Amino acid sequence: MVTPYDVVSKVVDPELRVVTIAELGILRDVAQEGARVVVTITPTYSGCPAMDAIREDIRKALARKGFDDVAVVTKLSPAWSTDMITPAGHEALHRAGIAPPGSTACPHCDSAKTLQISRYASTPCQALRRCLGCAEPFNAVKTL
Amino acid sequence: MTDPMSEGSSRVNQQARVPQRSGGTPLELADDALIAAQRLSEWVARAPTLEEDVALTNIALDQLGVARLLLQSLGDEDELAYRRGDAEFRNCLLVELPFGRARGDLDFGWTVVWLLFLAAAQKLRYEAWDNEVAAKAVKESAYHLDHATQWVIRLGDGTSLSRERVQAAVEELWPYTHELTEGIRDDWLSIVEPVLKEATLVKPSHDTWRPSGGRSGRHTEHLSYVLAEMQALHRAHPGVQW
Numbered sequence: 001m002v003t004p005y006d007v008v009s010k011v012v013d014p015e016l017r018v019v020t021i022a023e024l025g026i027l028r029d030v031a032q033e034g035a036r037v038v039v040t041i042t043p044t045y046s047g048c049p050a051m052d053a054i055r056e057d058i059r060k061a062l063a064r065k066g067f068d069d070v071a072v073v074t075k076l077s078p079a080w081s082t083d084m085i086t087p088a089g090h091e092a093l094h095r096a097g098i099a100p101p102g103s104t105a106c107p108h109c110d111s112a113k114t115l116q117i118s119r120y121a122s123t124p125c126q127a128l129r130r131c132l133g134c135a136e137p138f139n140a141v142k143t144l
Numbered sequence: 145m146t147d148p149m150s151e152g153s154s155r156v157n158q159q160a161r162v163p164q165r166s167g168g169t170p171l172e173l174a175d176d177a178l179i180a181a182q183r184l185s186e187w188v189a190r191a192p193t194l195e196e197d198v199a200l201t202n203i204a205l206d207q208l209g210v211a212r213l214l215l216q217s218l219g220d221e222d223e224l225a226y227r228r229g230d231a232e233f234r235n236c237l238l239v240e241l242p243f244g245r246a247r248g249d250l251d252f253g254w255t256v257v258w259l260l261f262l263a264a265a266q267k268l269r270y271e272a273w274d275n276e277v278a279a280k281a282v283k284e285s286a287y288h289l290d291h292a293t294q295w296v297i298r299l300g301d302g303t304s305l306s307r308e309r310v311q312a313a314v315e316e317l318w319p320y321t322h323e324l325t326e327g328i329r330d331d332w333l334s335i336v337e338p339v340l341k342e343a344t345l346v347k348p349s350h351d352t353w354r355p356s357g358g359r360s361g362r363h364t365e366h367l368s369y370v371l372a373e374m375q376a377l378h379r380a381h382p383g384v385q386w
């Protein structure tokens with residue numbers, strides 16, 4: 001039998017599509033209250049524009065498995081930090097060419113010689129770096 | 145004319161006007177963040193480099209995120225953001241000023257000085273506030289502060305032109321920092337002064353003109369222009385959704 005947690009934990013982040021919301025640490029809890037599924041999530045950044053899309057994706061994924069009565073609750077405390085990204089999340093980011101938090105090594109060639117080009121990148125949670133080994137640019141998840 | 149104070153209080157809950165240990169009320173902090181977000185959004189697609197465009201846009205987004213979370217805790221966020229008149233806003237005057245001497249100006253040096261002053265104050269107020277929104281916002285403010293610090297140093301201790309422009313901004317904006325930092329002045333100075341020093345910038349020697357009034361709803365004309373743009377769509381189409 002598929003549990004609501006199985007379904008919700010496989011929802012991918014709409015911006016970093018290589019990691020699930022569970023791996024990213026933004027999925028806090030999935031509980032069943034009678035027929036209702038209550039999903040608790042937390043935003044990475046206060047203004048993270050992906051939150052609406054994540055709520056929608058959670059509802060859709062659950063509806064596909066027959067869970068129609070769903071409440072998605074946002075909880076701010078404890079505040080999200082990059083420590084909440086799981087080891088599997090770190091691996092998935094690295095495989096996708098994104099340096100996980102705490103690492104500034106090039107995810108393409110593993111060179112440690114890299115430069116920060118911009119403190120902000122395509123999402124609020126990433127910075128932009130460039131590798132001095134292979135010359136490729138890459139995104140890096142900022143440590144928060 | 146109705147009293148703007150009583151008019152404003154009818155839209156927000158009890159909690160909105162309770163002074164915090166950090167010296168500000170939740171409504172003041174929410175309005176500072178909201179108006180700062182709207183101001184910063186003027187930089188979208190207009191910053192000097194693509195990276196900086198992305199940076200300022202992200203900082204605007206952080207400010208908007210905090211403003212929304214705070215307003216949601218104080219009442220109906222749309223009602224509060226889009227239906228209040230200028231006299232009902234409690235933001236400090238600094239956040240409503242244009243990024244330059246005149247309306248429509250968009251000076252990058254001016255903006256980073258503005259952000260340095262603002263982020264230092266926001267960080268201190270969020271740190272001192274036992275609130276889950278603030279606990280999250282403090283990390284973001286620290287990043288904004290760091291970003292502004294690096295730019296102020298780079299431009300202040302840069303070319304004669306860049307120095308001239310950030311020095312002008314320090315002088316023009318300094319009077320407004322008194323209202324911004326009410327109750328946290330010493331802590332704020334201990335953050336900002338070392339940055340100015342490293343950037344070879346000097347504080348204005350005259351420090352007696354201290355404009356205020358934002359916290360009681362008496363704003364500059366600039367806020368009205370900010371609100372006109374921010375609220376036009378919602379006022380024309382009440383309740384409109386994307």
Ligand SMILES: [Zn+2]
Binds near residue numbers: 106107109110131135
């Ligand atoms: Zn490389």
